[in-house]
Amino acid sequence: MDQLLLFFVSLIANLFSAFSGGGAGLLQLPVLIFLGLPFGVALATHKVASVALGIGATVRHLRESTLERRFAFFILAAGLPGVVIGASVILHVPGRMAEVALGCLTLGLGLYSGSRKQLGQDHQPSHRDRAGMVAGGAGLFFLGMLNGSLTSGTGLFVTLWLVRWFGLDYKRAVAYTLILVGMFWNGTGALALGVLGSIQWGWLPALLAGSLIGGYAGAHLAIRHGNRWIKRSFEIISVLVGIKLIIG
Structure with a gap:
């Protein structure tokens, strides 16, 4: 029964995450903790499962050929060192205050996006000069x-940063987030957390299956329904994630 529960939770969480550009941890991580895993083990296990979300979404998005290779490498180069530093620090720092702060910021993301009706509806690349890329890389x-x-x-x-700073539409921004953050950032974080902590390997088959299927299905829905639906989904998930982080 635990394996079945893990599969369905992972499927639902990653389907919505792939459609909106993030938020799988809203449902998946609390369930792992509820089922008895300590926070550090649950976080590492969730990170490994999230890699399958990136793989499932990649399989679908690569068929659309909308990604710029050089820009994708830039996102990886800017973000991966931060992932390693963050993963090495979190296991030694009480996380409650950081979660509340992150919750307030995430809630703000949804409200900000909702107040700007045309945000992310058109692809208008910006800040691609040297100063813009340096500032954008620092943000990443x-x-x-x-x-x-x-x-x-x-x-x-990451999705909103790509939209707001680099001028991507939501459809492209979600594709970059799912492929680069979902597969490479989360994979690096999972490796670091696995080395520094531990992973619940026995739960991974169900989580990986749900993440893989959910990632592909969510990416398919995002491609079919376009920027307006993705924007609305992004705003709803952001508000829900923010509230969840604030109330604990």
Whole structure:
């Protein structure tokens, strides 16, 4: 029964995450803790499972050929060092205060996006000069630290940063987030947490299956329904994640 519960929780959480550009930890991480895992073990196990979300979404998004290779490498180079630093710090730091602060910021993301009706509806690349890329890379480095240390909602930050700073539409931003953050950032974080802590390997088959199927299905829905639906989903998930982090 635990394995079946893990599969369905993972499927639902990752389907919505793949559609909106983040937020799988809203449901998946609390369930792992509820079933008896300590926070550090639950976080590492969730990170490993989230890699399958990235793989499932990648399989679907690569068929659309909308990603720029050089920009994708830039996101990886800027964010991965932050992921490693964040993962190495979180196991030694009480997380409650950080979760409340992150919750307030995540809630703000949803409200900000909702107040700007045209945000992310058109692809208008911006800040691609040297100064803009340096500032954008610094933002991605900071978001990488958040991703390595706190799992709920950090993908939402990356999605909105790509929309607001670099001028991507929501559809492209979600694709970058799911592929690069879901697969590579989370994979690096899982490796760091696995080395420094431990992973509940016996629970991973159900979680991986749900993440893989949910990631593919969510990416398919995002591609079919376009920017307006993705924007609305992003805002709803951001508000829910923010409230969940604040109330604990």
